[in-house]
Amino acid sequence: xxxxxxxxxxxxxxxxxxxxxxxxxxxxxxxxxxxxxxxxxxxxxxxxxxxxxxxxxxxxxxxxxxxxxxxxxxxxxxxxxxxxxxxxxxxxxxxxxxxxxxxxxxxxxxxxxxxxxxxxxxxxxxxxxxxxxxxxxxxxxxxxxxxxxxxxxxxxxxxxxxxxxxxxxxxxxxxxxxxxxxxxxxxxxxxxxxxxxxxxxxxxxxxxxxxxxxxxxxxxxxxxxxxxxxxxxxxxxxxxxxxxxxxxxxxxxxxxxxxxxxxxxxxxxxxxxxxxxxxxxxxxxxxxxxxxxxxxxxxxxxxxxxxxxxxxxxxxxxxxxxxxxxxxxxxxxxxxxxxxxxxxxxxxxxxxxxxxxxxxxxxxxxxxxxxxxxxxxxxxxxxxxxxxxxxxxx
Ligand SMILES: *Cc1c(COP(=O)(O)O)cnc(C)c1O
Numbered sequence: 001x002x003x004x005x006x007x008x009x010x011x012x013x014x015x016x017x018x019x020x021x022x023x024x025x026x027x028x029x030x031x032x033x034x035x036x037x038x039x040x041x042x043x044x045x046x047x048x049x050x051x052x053x054x055x056x057x058x059x060x061x062x063x064x065x066x067x068x069x070x071x072x073x074x075x076x077x078x079x080x081x082x083x084x085x086x087x088x089x090x091x092x093x094x095x096x097x098x099x100x101x102x103x104x105x106x107x108x109x110x111x112x113x114x115x116x117x118x119x120x121x122x123x124x125x126x127x128x129x130x131x132x133x134x135x136x137x138x139x140x141x142x143x144x145x146x147x148x149x150x151x152x153x154x155x156x157x158x159x160x161x162x163x164x165x166x167x168x169x170x171x172x173x174x175x176x177x178x179x180x181x182x183x184x185x186x187x188x189x190x191x192x193x194x195x196x197x198x199x200x201x202x203x204x205x206x207x208x209x210x211x212x213x214x215x216x217x218x219x220x221x222x223x224x225x226x227x228x229x230x231x232x233x234x235x236x237x238x239x240x241x242x243x244x245x246x247x248x249x250x251x252x253x254x255x256x257x258x259x260x261x262x263x264x265x266x267x268x269x270x271x272x273x274x275x276x277x278x279x280x281x282x283x284x285x286x287x288x289x290x291x292x293x294x295x296x297x298x299x300x301x302x303x304x305x306x307x308x309x310x311x312x313x314x315x316x317x318x319x320x321x322x323x324x325x326x327x328x329x330x331x332x333x334x335x336x337x338x339x340x341x342x343x344x345x346x347x348x349x350x351x352x353x354x355x356x357x358x359x360x361x362x363x364x365x366x367x368x369x370x371x372x373x374x375x376x377x378x379x380x381x382x383x384x385x386x387x388x389x390x391x392x393x394x
Contacts (some may be wrong), residue, residue: 004193009309009326012192013084021179056213069363083375084234085116091202096183103127106185107171109164110301111143113187118152128152133163188231189308192279203237223329227372228351232308234374253351255297258326266295268307269322298327303350329354
């Protein structure tokens with residue numbers, strides 16, 4: 001495969017003004033990715049700061065209730081700041097330091113990536129600015145406060161639908177204005193090369209751990225690995241070390257919103273077409289003229305009109321499956337997992353749980369499924385209460 005490509009997808013579709021910055025990241029990444037000292041530092045922060053390795057928990061009651069295969073939960077929700085995002089942030093921030101940068105910028109949807117970036121910036125003593133759609137600053141007000149508390153400046157974006165895609169656009173724009181001292185900590189496996197590959201490598205710690213943990217617990221590989229897909233970073237992290245193991249089904253769960261037969265959806269593989277946006281070729285939700293379509297999901301973290309190019313490729317070669325999950329199904333799963341296992345998942349992760357609830361009963365008792373719980377659901381409680389018609393004050 002040629003540089004930066006996943007089949008026909010990926011690439012570097014960026015303005016000339018950004019080329020230097022992106023090339024600098026590419027050079028630094030390839031210089032340090034196999035450097036023993038860099039990796040020692042990375043592992044130390046993963047362990048001591050983020051709390052890795054995250055647990056692989058056998059969900060006994062969930063298994064029994066669904067009455068099919070054995071179900072394990074990969075507990076990325078237990079990481080510091082409450083999601084998988086910190087795996088990528090720690091990696092990119094270490095790299096930014098080595099590139100001599102003193103300021104980082106980042107986009108955020110639900111606020112999880114913004115909080116993770118502001119957190120690590122505080123720990124490393126770097127300046128931090130976060131770009132967030134105004135709509136999302138309202139949906140996730142608590143995370144805005146957290147970022148400010150951590151010392152970051154938060155910019156509310158009014159353009160477009162005032163959600164995640166507009167925040168990404170604005171952060172790229174800001175980067176072109178100031179590249180000398182600034183690194184853009186992109187939050188998912190998207191954007192121009194080398195971001196899809198670099199973010200995947202930092203997140204692949206998830207499947208590296210799952211593999212070791214499941215072999216220790218069960219003496220064999222899982223039959224299926226499920227994860228929710230926004231840009232696709234937690235999913236590719238959970239899939240990566242199983243891609244060569246053809247017996248392991250890899251299932252990405254997309255946010256269908258109100259359904260893939262409506263316009264209020266964010267299910268990119270299921271409703272999108274090949275296009276070019278945010279520096280990459282991949283699948284995007286778009287209108288008949290190729291304009292990026294406004295997307296919708298109850299989950300601010302999955303509310304993105306594209307998908308990372310490696311997922312687009314895994315879909316094309318049929319190595320991974322991408323299934324739609326509606327708001328309703330995700331909310332049910334959010335409540336179900338809370339009740340059955342005492343684990344409140346992020347509404348994003350609940351999309352994977354929802355599909356597991358359909359799939360597990362159809363699998364054999366000896367089979368094993370792993371669900372990646374990408375984050376915890378505390379941030380979503382007020383929104384889900386509202387969805388159920390109950391108003392609570394945070
Ligand atoms: C951001 C986020 C996602 C979606 O991003 P991916 O890059 O697709 O992983 C999913 N779950 C949680 C908890 C998140 O914070």
